[in-house]
Amino acid sequence: MVNCVVKNWxxxxxxxxxxxLKVAKAENAEHIVHRALIRQINNARQGTASSKTRAEVRGGGRKPWRQKGTGRARAGSSRSPLWRGGGVIFGPKPRDFSVKMNRKERRLALRTAFDSRLEDTIVVENFAEQLDRPKTKEITAALKRWEIDAERKVLLILPEIPENIYLSTRNISNLKVIKATNLNIYDLLNASKIVATTDALEQIKEVYGD
Known part of the structure; x- marks a missing residue:
């Protein structure tokens, strides 16, 4: 159990x-978090990169010159990978990069990653009602009051994302806003600081606390 100080607006x-949160054992924690991170990164890859082999490049059906007597190296096609405009040797082809991981393992890895970032996590009271209209300057000022360096990557976790908060934060390049139900390994580990509202923290306990 970890105690977190709550700040107001x-x-x-x-x-x-x-x-x-139930987390992985110390000797397994790094391994399972790493596996979950690699899984997320790989599953985000489209895998659509494709190049043509010498058999797929248009043309090259005619032998460029006769086999012997020219003094040049023998050639059977102008689409050889050695030629300009030829095919590609061992080039990329469409493939599936996805990695499988059990649901229980994924959730354990997520809880372990979040627990490891608690020292860099700031819990604040719900502040949606503080913004009666979109105002980026208000969010920037609040981050300073919470002693967060605006130059570093910040992850803001909310139970829901009201329109005023979305519009107020979208122009802050180093700030990413996500819902508590959309937590993921990459965002947790990539952020320098994490800000979570009290309601978001309760939602995390409810959804991921098992």
Whole structure:
């Protein structure tokens, strides 16, 4: 069980909340998180890269010159991989890069990754009602009050993403906003700082706490 300090919109400490997640054993934690990360990265690949072999390149059906007597090296096709405009040797072909991982393992890896980032996590009160209209400057100022460097990558976790918050954050290049139900390994590990609202934290406990 970990105790987290809760800050309000003004950046003041207003209480504490607890978070308890079942995580992997210390000797297995790094391995299972790494597997889940590789799985996510590989599954995001389209796998549509394709090149043509000498059999697929248009043309090249006629022998360029006779076999003997020219003084040049023998050639059977102008689409040889050695020629300009020829095919590609061992080039990429469409393939499936996806990696399978059991659901229980994926959830364990996610909980373990989140638990490892708790030192870099700031819990704040729900602030949706603080923005009556979209205002990027308000979000930037709030990050400063929460002692977060705007130059570093920040992950903001919310239970839902209201339109005012979406419009206020979309122009902040280093800030990514996701729903608590859409947590993923890559975003958790890629961010320098994580900001989660109290409602988002409760949702994480409910969804991933088993």
């Amino acid at each position: 003004q950046g003041e400490n207003v209480g504490e909340t607890t978070l308890e």
